[in-house]
Amino acid sequence: MGLILPWLLNLFPILTPIAASALAWVMVPAMFHHLKHRRPISGSGGESGWSEAQLL
Template sequence: MLIAFWIITGLLAVAYLGAGLMKVARPKEALASSGMGWTEDFTIGPVKLIGFAEVVGAIGLVLPVLVNVAPILSPIAAIALAVLMIGAVVVHLRRKEPFVAPLVLAALSVVSAVLGFAVIA
């Protein structure tokens, strides 16, 4: 169970960290032109906030269990990221865009949370 937790959580952390850093570092126009059309519906503030939430969530997935300080925060971070991805699914559905990627990330985040609760119990 611990191995499954680390595999799923590690991959999720890499995905969220990469996506979040891209949203934080790149201008909104560059994000929109690179396939993130949903950014056209938001001002720069919420786009950067979403990126920051993904970066903090990625760190929160791994760090608490890694250093064994408040490991309950890891599954809580996974739940928060799942909620964020459900919001992404809603935005993509409203815009009639493909929504499979955020749906898969939401499902994997829930799996990470369940495994995280099982590992720390």
């Protein structure tokens, strides 16, 4: 939502691809880190923080 809504509302549309690229630069190494340490990439099988977020 944080990437798409500003683009849809035409608020600084140039920042949307920059933010998406920055997110990819963070997520790809994180994926390899999780694979290296054999952790599940998704939150299944452990606490993912959704229960705490839903309580707020």
